[in-house]
Amino acid sequence: MSKVSFFQRFVAVVTISVGCFLSASAQKPLAILPAHVKCDYQVSEKAETQLRDKMLSALTSAGLATVGRDASVALWPSISVVNEQTTSGIQSSATMELNYTFTLVSISSGVAFDSFVVRGVKTHGQSKVNAVARSFASIDLGTPEFQAFLRGAQAKVLNYYKQNMQQVVAKAQTSIKNRQYEEAISMLLEVPEETPGYTAKVLPVLERVYTSYAEQTAAETLQQAQAAWAAAPNEEGAEQAAKILESMPVGTKASAGARQLVTEIKTRLKSLDQRRWDAINNQLTREHRERMSTIQAARDVAVAYAKRPTVHVHRHVHVWY
Numbered sequence: 001m002s003k004v005s006f007f008q009r010f011v012a013v014v015t016i017s018v019g020c021f022l023s024a025s026a027q028k029p030l031a032i033l034p035a036h037v038k039c040d041y042q043v044s045e046k047a048e049t050q051l052r053d054k055m056l057s058a059l060t061s062a063g064l065a066t067v068g069r070d071a072s073v074a075l076w077p078s079i080s081v082v083n084e085q086t087t088s089g090i091q092s093s094a095t096m097e098l099n100y101t102f103t104l105v106s107i108s109s110g111v112a113f114d115s116f117v118v119r120g121v122k123t124h125g126q127s128k129v130n131a132v133a134r135s136f137a138s139i140d141l142g143t144p145e146f147q148a149f150l151r152g153a154q155a156k157v158l159n160y161y162k163q164n165m166q167q168v169v170a171k172a173q174t175s176i177k178n179r180q181y182e183e184a185i186s187m188l189l190e191v192p193e194e195t196p197g198y199t200a201k202v203l204p205v206l207e208r209v210y211t212s213y214a215e216q217t218a219a220e221t222l223q224q225a226q227a228a229w230a231a232a233p234n235e236e237g238a239e240q241a242a243k244i245l246e247s248m249p250v251g252t253k254a255s256a257g258a259r260q261l262v263t264e265i266k267t268r269l270k271s272l273d274q275r276r277w278d279a280i281n282n283q284l285t286r287e288h289r290e291r292m293s294t295i296q297a298a299r300d301v302a303v304a305y306a307k308r309p310t311v312h313v314h315r316h317v318h319v320w321y
Contacts, residue, residue: 181213
């Protein structure tokens with residue numbers, strides 16, 4: 001997640017009508033992100049891009065590729081060693097036979113929907129790590145069998161969530177009761193928008209929990225900004241307050257208090273960059289009630305939450321963004 005607040009990106013989201021969004025959502029194919037490989041030998045990310053590019057190419061051929069942040073499903077490769085031989089001497093080498101398993105998984109929960117095994121990938125290199133890295137060039141994901149696996153992905157994933165949607169919503173409701181709003185948002189966004197029943201059962205809950213999250217976060221942000229200004233009612237304190245307010249959710253009850261703080265600081269200090277403070281004030285005044293904007297902001301919350309090191313389930317499925 002970049003240091004730029006998701007709320008700043010949130011205000012730049014193109015507004016579309018609810019009807020257009022729901023129509024487009026119902027028609028678009030499932031989006032799947034390629035994930036980093038799981039392997040006992042740690043190869044460089046630069047070398048691994050060969051495998052990523054092949055996964056993206058296969059997903060594109062199946063109409064399922066995305067490089068955005070709105071996917072809830074990943075194609076996760078893992079490598080197991082069938083045979084390996086090493087020779088030592090002036091020029092050491094390693095010869096290996098590998099099995100690749102490509103698993104369709106939920107990025108949020110790690111639930112596996114289906115998998116495909118490419119067996120007997122032979123490779124060699126100067127070391128075991130080098131041999132694994134060189135195997136990326138040998139893997140073939142353009143076969144009819146792999147394409148058939150991908151084409152069946154959407155039905156398997158959507159059928160799973162159709163059957164388990166109520167359980168996901170129930171878990172999210174428990175997190176909401178405990179005021180664990182980010183966790184609840186992450187759970188709800190696990191369900192793809194294309195799942196039958198999403199609009200009626202998931203979307204209203206997602207909107208409510210995001211609103212609760214925004215209200216709580218905005219109140220806390222306002223308190224921090226007020227404290228920063230009270231501790232140093234000068235240009236240094238104003239700069240600190242500005243940085244805090246720039247990350248504040250818009251369209252909340254706390255926005256009125258934030259606007260008052262902005263007015264107070266601008267009145268007290270005439271040397272400020274008025275354009276910056278006018279921009280902050282305009283942001284605080286703006287209300288974003290459009291459904292698409294709310295969902296995009298919720299997605300950014302979920303992405304930030306997923307990258308927290310304390311949320312251990314997300315460490316295993318490390319997707320390429």
